Amino acid sequence: MKNLLATAALCLGVIAPAFGANYVIDPTHTFVIYEIGHFGTSTNRGRFDKKEGTVQFDRAAKTGKVEISFDLSAISTGVAPLDKHLQGADFFDTAKFPSAKFVGDKFVFNGDKVTEVVGNLTLLGKTAPVTLKASNFNCYMNPMIKREVCGGDFETTLKRSLWGMGWGLNMGVPDDVRLLIQVEAIKQ
């Protein structure tokens, strides 16, 4: 019996770090908001509303992988003509490139909290590295769905020209775009 318990403990101990747990992105608590300066005066913001993705996450082994894609036709700024311009060839060119994808496969931890996710963003058919920095990270038991949920707030600032999005640079529209990312994922 002791032996069996020991074996079981060993197996669990080995299996859990090796496989971690699978999480599915909760679309109701996962959004990306971009921020870009407007004539040095105020900040324009827009939000990407349609997304799906998965996370594998292993707190014991301090590893993880996230794959999330955004349907770029669902951009929302609150200004309909601007949404249309952003979807056009000057910016996201959604007819040719309907989605953007982030794959993060290096999770940096401080204790059991994720502090950074390093990965690649594919946008307009080009792939370039991006590091997301966490300003919040936590796991909790959601009382409604009775499952563990992990998530947080991440941000990064990227240069849109790296993905070939250069419209307006010669007119003073900034290259730097800050992303504010809310993410929660539900344990499967």
Place this chain on the structure above:
Amino acid sequence: MKLLACLLALCTAGLARAEPAVYLIDAEHSFVYFEVLHFGTSTLRGRFGALDGHVELDRAAGRGVVSLRIATAAVDTGMPAFDARLRQGDLLATEAHPQAYFVARNFSFDGPKVTAVRGELTLRGTSQALELRALRFGCHTHPLLQREVCGGDFEGELKRGDFGASFGMPFVANRVRLLVQVEGIRR
């Protein structure tokens, strides 16, 4: 001559005070995003706007007045079901209170730049003091309209419970951060 110069200066100062520049809120660049912490884990955000209203600025005299109206039912989180929940009586109560208002007459300046605006926010029919601090402030000439545009980014904080919008606490925090983008086009 000295007296004339003095009188002129006085008159100019008087005129500046008498006729502050009036800016009409630019609906394409004036929104409020709110941020509230969800289960101590991630930040829920939603958008109100476009804002409607006007700002009077007398930068020489260091004075200003702002009057904004916010249609509460137009709240937009990117999730229609959540928007509908927010409109209910225990949160925004949009049927009983379709408008929120921000009115402020207490402006702080650093030279020509607005640094803070203190006034009153009326939400769900309840008025509370609200300070909005400028993260940036600037003016530029609108390239198409050839008019002066002034605006900036402001942040403020409120406790939604103070306005009676207390559903979901404490899982969804009481403290709400406001991020305000505002631009006004000179009339």
